[in-house]
Amino acid sequence: xxxxxxxxxxxxxxxxxxLLAGTGIGLAFRRGVGVAQRLAGRRxxxxxxxxxxxxxxxxxxxxxxxxxxxxxxxxxxxxxLILAVAVVVTTLASALSRLTTAIA
Numbered sequence: 498x499x500x501x502x503x504x505x506x507x508x509x510x511x512x513x514x515x516l517l518a519g520t521g522i523g524l525a526f527r528r529g530v531g532v533a534q535r536l537a538g539r540r541x542x543x544x545x546x547x548x549x550x551x552x553x554x555x556x557x558x559x560x561x562x563x564x565x566x567x568x569x570x571x572x573x574x575x576x577x578l579i580l581a582v583a584v585v586v587t588t589l590a591s592a593l594s595r596l597t598t599a600i601a
Contacts, residue, residue: 504574526553560584 501510529549537545560580567576 504578529553 501514530546533545533549534542564576564580567579
């Protein structure tokens with residue numbers, strides 16, 4: 498949705514998409530912390546949570562760096578579109594993988 502706001506040059510659409518995406522990331526992050534806490538024993542909980550935070554923030558940084566690199570070589574709108582498509586494809590592939598594993 499925020500991608501549509503970029504292409505349409507619409508601040509309200511961009512803001513709504515950003516809020517929607519931020520909410521999704523927040524929920525996913527919260528769920529991941531909850532799973533990490535359930536999986537870890539009391540003595541290892543800090544180790545597992547710090548590793549979770551390290552990889553979660555690294556994933557966020559990688560997308561930002563990728564956008565910066567793409568933006569230097571191609572149009573900003575095209576760069577964000579490529580990155581958005583990559584994120585959607587990765588998310589759908591992950592969901593499909595989990596679904597087929599759960600069914601099998």
